[in-house]
Amino acid sequence: MTISASLRRQVVERADNRCEYCGLSQAGQEALFHVDHIVPVAAGGQTTLDNLALACVSCSLRKGAREEVVDPQTGKLVSLFHPRRDSWHSHFKWDGFRVVGLTPAGRAAVGALQMNRPLVLAIREEESHRHRHPPPTS
């Protein structure tokens, strides 16, 4: 699926150049963040602004084509956090360098996307010295 340069630019600007799942800033990362289809193309998702989100490589690859993931607290399948429809701060909060899921969708996303892997925690600590963590609240 080809995403035009202008569409990519709009997605990047709207996301403030951060992963819309884990909040990581593209600024300090070598790997180019993905423009992710929230509803996968295979499931009928369109390549339009309202179905696209900026995602770091780690979140993008772990999300893959999934729209539902398991809430580790209840074992139930829940809708994955949807960056266009859901507010990040309603589903997640920061606890230092860790992302904490506040809702079933939030907990499920933290688990499925492995948002608190040791490497990511180390990157967030580094980013805090550059004033890029935590992300500014919007």
Ligand SMILES: [Zn+2]
């Ligand atoms: Zn991410």
